[in-house]
Amino acid sequence: MLRSQFEEDLLNLHNQFYEMGMLVSDAVSKSVTSYITHDKKLANEVIDKDEHVNEHEVKLEKKSFEMIALQQPVTTDLRTIITVMKASSDLERMADHAVSIAKSTIRVKGTTRIAEIEKIISDMSDYVKKMVDNVLIAYVKTDEEDARMIAKMDQRVNQFYHEIYSSTIKIMQDQPETVVSGTDYLSVGQYLERIGDYVTNICEWIVYLATGKITELNSNRQPDE
Template sequence: MLRSQFEEELLNLHNQFYEMGMMVSNAVHKSVRAYIDHDKHIANEVIERDTEINDMEVKLEKKSFEMIALQQPVTTDLRMIITVMKASSDLERMADHAVSISKSTIRLKGETRIPEIEKEISDMSDYVKKMVDNVLIAYVKTDEKDARMIAKMDNRVNEYFNSIYSNSIESMKSNSETVISGTDYLHVATYLERIGDYVTNICEWIVYLATGKITELNTNHEE
């Protein structure tokens, strides 16, 4: 197979990954908007579109395996394909968390809400969405410096999480009517915090793509 055709397939892989990333970013954003606005219609939309994201990941993975098997690529090319495979599975997990947030929205009946905490959740989600969008651009540019910077943004996500956590616990202690929504805020904040962790994972893959080295960027994140 000709080099130029291989390069075209690599570019396609790249573009599909980016497209999947945009869909995931959109899902994260919509799921939180729906949650704050009690919009079950949008929440359902996020849940329905998740199959598209899953299909994209399967397609990317299949294509990656095919390219490795048929081309037996070396060094940089192989790194690129591995990065797409690994990072797309991180994206897919982010989308799963967006689905979980959407399911929380659908569960929420007329419970007592806490506006200050919802404001914090909204801010946290805007911040996480910014990380997701930035990491996609860093990926397209294979920008190692940006990737390292974006991974550092995750500290702020953890601060949001800790603040929402303690405010929710306080609120539940002082007013038992907020127990159901308070517990829910904890879940949503946890999902957002995890999404931040997956962004950090993708940052690590970008560093790998740029340098060939597997690097731990944040010591406190989960796989």
């Protein structure tokens, strides 16, 4: 009886984590769409929905602690619970960065926009969203191989950021009127780059879940804030 209840609780943890992940994926996508299309209504929606993400994290953490205290799980079960706790914290930070992008949308006044930079930001966002969606599937399947592959995708995210950085700096030097929007582009690029780092963190937790080993997959990441 106890065991089947525990297994049901574990399954619920998995499902709630996946739901939280889908909310975050949606937030990332909508925040950049709002930024590129100057849609302040959509940006406000991202900011308002962030509360749901936070509620999910609190609920997951509470349930995880409860299961550890009451069931005293060992080995694989304990690894599952630890993975959910750690990875949900990474998801929550990803959502915070999506909120920062949405806030940039609301801040932007009628400044001079740079279409070519916005195109790179849009492509970078599509790529990051693909990473987020893929990592959720890898998590559900506990797929170590996929997790390692997704972590490698982060190198392309860094390339996107360098493209945005070098192009923006050059345009800002040539056209001083773009300095305000250019500074914002650098921030948005950096938020997306950090989201890529958090996806890599989750990849590491999937590898831990599959193997029991803590593994660093990308050594060139920024330290956590």
